[in-house]
Amino acid sequence: MDRRDFLRIASWAGLTCVMPAVVDPLRATAQTSATGYSGTYWIFMHAGGGWDPTHLCDPKGRTNENENDPMGRFLKSDIRTAGNINYAPLGGDMTALDAFFQNHYQRLLVINGMDTGTNGHDQGTRGTWSGRTAEGHPPIGALIAATHGPNLPMPLIGYGGYLDTQGVTNAVPLGDGGLLHNLAHPSRPDPTGSEDNYFGHPDIPAVVQREQQLRLLRIQGQQRLPRIWAGQNELMLARLGQDDLKRVSDSLPDEFADGQLQRQIQVALAAYSAGLSVSVSVSRGGFDTHGNHDQNHLPNLIDFVNAAEFAMQEAERMGIADKVAVVMGSDFGRTPGYNGGNGKDHWPISSMMMMGPGIPGNRVIGGTDDRHGPLLIDPTTLAVQGPPDTSQGTRLGIEHVHRALRDLAGVPDSFKAAYPLAGEDLPIFV
Template sequence: MDRRDFLKLTSMAGLGVAVGSQFSGEARAADPYTGPLWLFVHAGGGWDPTSFCDPKGAKSLDDPDRMNNYLTSEIETAGAIKYAPVGTNAEFFTKWGNRLLVINGIDTGTNSHEAGVRTTWSGTLSEGRPSLAAMLAGVHAPTQAMSFISNGGYDFTASLVPVTRVPDTSTLGRVAYPNRIEPGDENTRFYHTEATMDRIATARAERHQVKLNQQRLPRLRQSMSTLYTSRLGQNELKQLIQYLPETYYQNGIARQAQVAIAAYKAGICVTANLSTGGFDTHGNHDNDHIPALSRIWTGVDQLMEFAEASGIADKVYVVIGSDFGRTPGYNSGNGKDHWNITSMMMMGPGIVGNRVIGTTDDRHAAHNVNPQTLETSDSGIRMTPGHVHKALRKLAGIDTTEIAREFELTDTSESLPFFG
């Protein structure tokens, strides 16, 4: 019986227990999580794949309706991956192309920010569906102190797991060492004696049990137990403090990843949303969009650098996506507007890199693919985020779990072999 089934059974039976307290009624923190770490990188605003992994150059810069301000003849390649000759694309794809799977021609079915973010990270346009990050955390470690960390993007959980936001790393010290006047100083004075802290812990446990006994709704009882258990996670947070770096990267994505990787090393994190904005370039597209892409590439490069230094690079999945794509060509303000066709990129254990799946035409309209071979086919199917998520669920080993059945991707019937 898995942890989720156990919680449901105990809740329905009216037992006042938390995870691990099957007989004593005494809550304790869950065992450390040791599976893979999933990092979901969100490019907020809607990125332009034709500016990086699905390049569309101009035959002539005199073309009044050119797709981009670079020539088709200037498009570059790194192995099997073509990329636009702008910004820091060359450095990124040359370094990481052999590990990257690129999926082009994904139809999000929307040009709305809210709907686009939701479908990219949950796999469906339907409301009320959890993100893949929340599902993974809910399956593997729903009671860990920081099972799902979010720095933005789509982080709806459908009550599967609490979401943790860490706007300031100094907050972690205050939570891990609540009795220290100066959390970062081991020699600081304390607010209370050790005996007083023990009495406080006992009073909290007794109060929790009283409140739990008063509650009859199974879902609320489960939530109360999960919350109480997470509050017992101070020892795990102390472990986290030990793994935090002495120096943080300046890049936002990388800095967010450092906290997530430290939490993973402490055994309390399964997934994290990493997010940066600046992609909604309705005006001055090239001047703003290309530097925003460079921030993503720098962030991913540095997060992998930190994962390598932390000894976990072989356990890290990185999935990169955005709300949707951007329109073919430029508007009157040299910007690009919302477009439903987009791309996603990913790397990690079991993902064969140096591959590109899916194609688009010269005006960035998606081609259909053969569902068996993934080759371009007029009689094939249109790829959607749902197809990507169906494959990711299978890759992650959660496709047959109760949570996956509860939130089945009903608007996507085909299973595409993105990962073999």
């Protein structure tokens, strides 16, 4: 059978691997995995449960140890600074966040005083990652993936966070690196070793795959039941996808990090390095601390920020740091002060942190008062104006951030019209 006959029969059989890309009208131009993706890689990091910006990038603290109802138990005089960015003095020696902020402040943008518009976990997670708390909007990572790689095998890698893509693309869950090695090289006794002990010649795997394709076409040529067709097609596509897994496997590091979040980031960066992925959503829980806030919340916050530091270190090691964007956010913030159980409850005012191509660094947009109430900003200069009851300006919301993110990432007007956002455009990335 020559190549032309093979393509004709395969197209008739419904094999999407050989058909021209069929793209949803809302999607951008299709891109096959053969061409690969080499644009900005977006890492979206979700702090599940509602983080406390007053112990991170919008630090408050207390004036002295005798202060009643303090915002935090560190002293205001101990608040640390990296360039124009203030951050909380966490850890026993107050330097637990130093590595991240001191290493990256020149490219880091902090958005404080951002109104999520909700105290609910589901609504807050949707809002922070889609720009709208109501159901029906995909996350920004899905819109970016659908824009720049709708036909890639793993356009959006979904480990956690908000993953309701609304069908614009697929959120592909991947295992850890060791599992990927096994899936990519099932013929190897040692997944990181050689296939020489199994195949006598390096061309044999390709011959086996070709024979599998031809066998499927013969079977489907005799089959008239659509459901069986579909099942056979899915089996074939799964086998063909093994080549993509091999490309990811070959890009994985020799050793994996201990933390789950770090391992997920390693796999995602390997998928990007192989040209197969546009974005990833990762998540870490443990932030909904209604009791014993400092003991439970702050260690998780340190680990979360350290994972972002790890992502940039790994990108540097791979030589792709200039192409990686990291965006951090959470459901919402935590209430001012502590409750009766030394915890903090839900609060709609939050922060986001981000860095990457096109994102101006060493900059803070927005702000809050001493009790973490939002301050209005000038919509043109973004300068903080003051509290809503005495000032004129714009109340910074999640919709403003996402309007700017969509523009920065090149999300087309068709998506913007299908999933509209409230608010006006603000020069957040100008």
